[in-house]
Amino acid sequence: MKTYSFTQEERLKSRKLIETLFREGKAFSVFPYRVVYLPATLPADKYPVQVGFSASSRHFPRAVDRNRVKRLGREAWRLQKQFLYDHLRGQSRQLAVFLIYTDKKIAPFPVLHQKISVILERLKKETGQNPGKI
Template sequence: MVKKLTLGKEERLKSRKLIDKVFAEGRNFNAFPFRVYYLFAPGKAIPADKHLLKFGVGVSTRNFKHAVDRNRIKRITREGYRKQKNGLQDLVQQKQLPAAIFLIYTGKELPQYDVVSEKIAVILNRLIKAAHEIPAEAS
């Protein structure tokens, strides 16, 4: 069965409470030009629905004054994530491990899609490694 490469409304990290929880309780690392915040929360820490993996992206107004530039960066970041998320998504589904990921673009210049795509691959591999270290939820 061929998987659809989508990033629907249910997969977006939009809840202010959940975003605050990711920043407050989650872990983070740098993968220039991104700062990655993530939270793997066994149990009920993240509201579990059909989609266990939530994703969000942000760009600083300080570095990019024009909304057009910020929106372009967010668009190509979401596109790179959408095309490469299946490995992490499968692992999260298999372990029944809800997860929330938030990327902040920290670079100072507009990126090219191929650079962003490569960095997203590095980030997802690192998140897969982190998810493997978490024991499966005891139901």
């Protein structure tokens, strides 16, 4: 079933889980994003991934710009996430992911859409290689 929604259960909001993610998680960069991920047991069984987005107030002093960057990222994620969800469901795995926007300018949506697709491919590859370890 394809669903293009982005519900509350899919949003990474648990302070404890976010702290664990940054302390123990693995990271990689796909400019303009820095991606931190961690295999985790999530409270919502319906969704295999919880994701959070952030943008630096140092790069974007105006809240309206930070919110726009995060909104564009969430939209690109929402449209393409099913690819990763299907892969993780097939392996009965769950993942916590955090995307940090690192560029100093707001990139156009098509660029972000393409970068999120690269990120999803990379997450699929990295979660699929060591079944016993993750």
